[in-house]
Amino acid sequence: MANGNAETAKVTFWGTRGSIPTPGRTTEKYGGNTPCVSIIYKDTNIILDAGSGIRNFGLEVMDGGLGLDNGNLSMHLFVSHTHWDHIQGMPFFVPMYVEGNKFIIYGSPKKEGFLHKILSDQMDADYFPVGMAALAGDLSIKELSDDKLELGEVVVDWQEQVFHPGGCVRYRFSINGKKIVYASDVEIDCMFNPRENTPDLEKMTVEYMEFIDGADLLIADGQYTDEEYESKIGWGHSSIPLVIDVAHRAKVKQVALFHHDPIHSDKFFNDLWAKYNPMYLKKTPQMNVFWAREGLTMPI
Ligand SMILES: [Zn+2]
Ligand SMILES: [Zn+2]
Numbered sequence: 001m002a003n004g005n006a007e008t009a010k011v012t013f014w015g016t017r018g019s020i021p022t023p024g025r026t027t028e029k030y031g032g033n034t035p036c037v038s039i040i041y042k043d044t045n046i047i048l049d050a051g052s053g054i055r056n057f058g059l060e061v062m063d064g065g066l067g068l069d070n071g072n073l074s075m076h077l078f079v080s081h082t083h084w085d086h087i088q089g090m091p092f093f094v095p096m097y098v099e100g101n102k103f104i105i106y107g108s109p110k111k112e113g114f115l116h117k118i119l120s121d122q123m124d125a126d127y128f129p130v131g132m133a134a135l136a137g138d139l140s141i142k143e144l145s146d147d148k149l150e151l152g153e154v155v156v157d158w159q160e161q162v163f164h165p166g167g168c169v170r171y172r173f174s175i176n177g178k179k180i181v182y183a184s185d186v187e188i189d190c191m192f193n194p195r196e197n198t199p200d201l202e203k204m205t206v207e208y209m210e211f212i213d214g215a216d217l218l219i220a221d222g223q224y225t226d227e228e229y230e231s232k233i234g235w236g237h238s239s240i241p242l243v244i245d246v247a248h249r250a251k252v253k254q255v256a257l258f259h260h261d262p263i264h265s266d267k268f269f270n271d272l273w274a275k276y277n278p279m280y281l282k283k284t285p286q287m288n289v290f291w292a293r294e295g296l297t298m299p300i
Helices: 052-064 114-121 201-214 240-251 266-281
Strands: 010-015 038-043 044-048 074-078 102-107 138-143 148-149 154-161 168-176 178-183 217-220 254-258 290-293 295-300
Touching: 010 052, 038 052, 038 168, 102 114, 114 138, 154 201, 168 201, 178 201, 201 240, 217 240, 217 266, 240 254, 266 290
Parallel strands: 044 074, 074 102, 102 138, 178 217, 217 254, 254 290
Antiparallel strands: 010 038, 010 295, 038 044, 148 154, 154 168, 168 178
């Protein structure tokens, strides 16, 4: 494995952009591909979402650069939800076309059956030249349940996220004493800064805080500035300063602000950093906050 230390998980961001791919000169630093993150620990290979970023991940796998055994792969793909930006890359994920590779695709119990239908429908002849049957790898779809889910030494927990249109799942991976949480596509403002009353709100906020508590890495929806958020209430995405504040209260160690708005250019991020950076620098204990950047690999 290309991972320098076999005891650390290797987290790689392949796509960090929300909503729609945004290639071009103004996004080349933080990236234009839609969500995809890989977590590799020993023999356990995890993929979070199949946005357009999964294409480059697949090409590196095929290239042998990641040291994975193509033709004999075993991968676990966790789909947070089926909005287009989280599944649109799957038909371009070349390892799925290779016989002998094995994939288990996980999704919300509310979406199973349905999940298979959506993934195959996007490869219908009206949208794509080859159907799902062209994927020669061994694919299976598994409904998430309350049963304990362990992949090798990785323990997986999940929760439904209510505050996103159509629903969305957040995932937590406990690996060798470390915790990585993937919680994209959620409007946490509805929980921590509610404008209207929602039943069970207190229970939901407690669940969220417990889920992210002490995480070594939280990959969090941070699509809007606080000013932008005011005109996007109910769209299912969070405001950045609130994400930073809540993560700090939960003693999170590192926050990757993720699911960038398509309109945010590299320059915009750099300018925004000057505004938000002091907000968390003042906080003790210190927490590391950064914009998730396509191509970034980090050991956890
Ligand atoms: Zn999204
Ligand atoms: Zn979404």
